[in-house]
Amino acid sequence: xxxxxxxxxxxxxxxxxxxxxxxxxxxxxxxxxxxxxxxxxxxxxxxxxxxxxxxxxxxxxxxxxxxxxxxxxxxxxxxxxxxxxxxxxxxxxxxxxxxxxxxxxxxxxxxxxxxxxxxxxxxxxxxxxxxxxxxxxxxxxxxxxxxxxxxxxxxxxxxxxxxxxxxxxxxxxxxxxxxxxxxxxxxxxxxxxxxxxxxxxxxxxxxxxxxxxxxxxxxxxxxxxxxxxxxxxxxxxxxxxxxxxxxxxxxxxxxxxxxxxxxxxxxxxxxxxxxxxxxxxxxxxxxxxxxxxxxxxxxxxxxxxxxxxxxxxxxxxxxxxxxxxxxxxxxxxxxxxx
Ligand code: KG4
Numbered sequence: 001x002x003x004x005x006x007x008x009x010x011x012x013x014x015x016x017x018x019x020x021x022x023x024x025x026x027x028x029x030x031x032x033x034x035x036x037x038x039x040x041x042x043x044x045x046x047x048x049x050x051x052x053x054x055x056x057x058x059x060x061x062x063x064x065x066x067x068x069x070x071x072x073x074x075x076x077x078x079x080x081x082x083x084x085x086x087x088x089x090x091x092x093x094x095x096x097x098x099x100x101x102x103x104x105x106x107x108x109x110x111x112x113x114x115x116x117x118x119x120x121x122x123x124x125x126x127x128x129x130x131x132x133x134x135x136x137x138x139x140x141x142x143x144x145x146x147x148x149x150x151x152x153x154x155x156x157x158x159x160x161x162x163x164x165x166x167x168x169x170x171x172x173x174x175x176x177x178x179x180x181x182x183x184x185x186x187x188x189x190x191x192x193x194x195x196x197x198x199x200x201x202x203x204x205x206x207x208x209x210x211x212x213x214x215x216x217x218x219x220x221x222x223x224x225x226x227x228x229x230x231x232x233x234x235x236x237x238x239x240x241x242x243x244x245x246x247x248x249x250x251x252x253x254x255x256x257x258x259x260x261x262x263x264x265x266x267x268x269x270x271x272x273x274x275x276x277x278x279x280x281x282x283x284x285x286x287x288x289x290x291x292x293x294x295x296x297x298x299x300x301x302x303x304x305x306x307x308x309x310x311x312x313x314x315x316x317x318x319x320x321x322x323x324x325x326x327x328x329x330x331x332x333x334x335x336x337x338x
Contacts, residue, residue: 005311008091009083013054016307017066025066030054040171048086077314080108081332088331114309115271118302133256136272137163148316155207165211190242197247276303
C-alpha cells in the first residue's frame with residue numbers, strides 16, 4: 001500500500017511517499033526560513049502564499065523519487081490541524097482535490113499524532129505503552145500512548161512551547177530565526193553554570209510546563225550584562241544560551257521521567273523539532289539509562305515538520321477505522337489532543 005503524505009501546518013511545505021508502514025520512498029521539504037527570517041517569526045499570510053507556490057512541484061518531485069504515478073497511490077494523508085488556518089487549507093484542499101480527481105481515499109491527520117509516531121520511521125521501534133514527550137514550536141506535551149490511535153495527554157505548556165521559547169530567546173539575543181538550532185550552536189561553546197535561570201516545576205506531580213518566566217529572566221540578564229557585549233565580551237551570548245538551554249532541558253527530562261515512573265512505564269519516546277536538540281538527546285539518554293528506561297529518539301530528518309510522519313499516522317488511522325472520504329471536513333487550528 002502506498003500512502004502520499006502532505007504537511008503544510010506552519011511554514012514548511014512537505015510531501016512524502018510511504019510504502020506500507022515501513023519504507024519511506026520519498027520525503028521532500030520546502031523550507032520558508034529565508035522568507036520569515038527577517039521578521040523573526042512566521043508571517044501567516046506569507047506562509048500560505050508560499051505553500052501555494054511549493055506544493056505542486058513537491059508532489060511531482062516526491063512521486064518522481066518514488067518512481068510512482070498518482071494512480072499508484074492508495075491513500076492520501078494530510079495534516080488537518082493544529083496550525084495556521086491559511087497554511088493548513090493549502091495542503092488540505094490540495095489533498096481533497098487529488099482524492100476527488102484520482103478517486104483515492106484521503107484522511108485528515110492531527111499533526112500531533114505525526115510527531116508522536118515519527119520514531120517508527122526509524123529502524124528501532126518502541127512497544128506500547130510508552131510515554132511521549134513532544135516538543136516543538138507550538139507544543140510541549142507529555143502523553144501516554146497505548147496504540148497508534150489511542151493516546152492520552154498528561155501535561156502541556158501553560159504558556160510558551162519549548163521551541164517557541166528557543167525562538168523568542170534567539171530573537172531577543174539578535175541571533176536569527178529559527179532560534180532552536182542557533183541557540184544550540186552558541187550553547188555548545190558556553191558555560192551552562194554561569195547563570196542560574198529559573199525552572200518552573202509548578203505544582204507537585206504536575207506534568208505541565210511553563211517557559212515564559214524563563215524567557216523574561218533571560219531578557220533581564222541580557223539587559224543587565226549588555227555593557228559587557230559592548231566591551232567585546234564574546235562569552236556572554238554563549239553562556240546565556242547554554243544556561244537557558246540547560247534550564248529547558250532539566251525540566252523536560254525530569255517531568256518526562258517522573259511521568260514514566262508514576263505510571264510504571266519503562267519506555268520513553270521523543271518527538272517534535274526540539275527533540276533534534278543535542279543536549280536534550282544526550283542528557284535524556286543518560287537519565288533514562290540511570291532509571292532503567294528504554295529511550296527511542298526520532299532520526300533527525302523526522303524531528304522537525306515532515307510529511308513522512310503524517311503519512312504514517314494517516315496509514316494507521318485508515319487501517320483502524322477505514323474511514324471514507326468526507327469532503328465536508330475542515331481544518332482546525334487547535335489540537336483535540338493538546
Ligand atoms: O516540529 P517543528 O518543525 O514545528 C512545529 O510543529 O512547531 O519544530 C520547530 C521548532 C522551532 O521552534 C525550532 O526553533 C525548534 O523546533 N528546534 C530546535 C532545534 N531544532 C529545531 N530547538 C532546539 N534545538 C534544536 N536543535
